[in-house]
Amino acid sequence: MTNFKIQEIEKSFDGKILENLGDNDYIIKINDNEHKLKIISMNSRGIEFILNQQYHKAKYLEQSTNEMNIVIDNVPMTINLHTHYDKVVYKNSGGSSSGGAQIALKSQIPGKVVSISVEHGDSVKKGDVVCTLESMKMQVAVKAHKDGVIRNIKAKEGASVAKGDIISDIE
Known part of the structure; x- marks a missing residue:
């Protein structure tokens, strides 16, 4: 649908x-x-x-x-x-998980990293944009699934990520 x-x-x-x-x-x-x-x-x-x-x-x-x-x-x-696409990505990247147990922010879609909005050590709130992916000619924001501090940014601008790849850790 x-x-x-x-x-x-x-x-x-x-x-x-x-x-x-x-x-x-x-x-x-x-x-x-x-x-x-x-x-x-x-x-x-x-x-x-x-x-x-x-x-x-x-x-x-x-x-x-x-x-x-x-x-x-x-x-x-x-x-x-795809007016609901960003909500689906947010939910599946950990946005709806209970508690703060999950540290890794994962990509739920394959795509190319268009931009990274944060740096190592930045504080983020749940819902803040961490990076933007391009998939099927659409740009999709990958948002923080919890409040925390950005650590170990794995995604690189211009690189491709697969579904399930870790974008960064949020501690």
């Missing part, structure tokens, strides 16, 4: 494919409603599709780390992708 938000509408919706009927026909669910989708053509510049027997054309203008500028049926709009 993917979460999207269209800026101009300020409304979030969930979408997922319920069934692949073959021949580019799908049954999809948007929020609580099921729809029939037929993809006519799709490439790096856009997509043409029929949704509930209505033709639509979407043209991709540009995609940044967490948003995409598109034109759908001649109406430009910006879609925020």
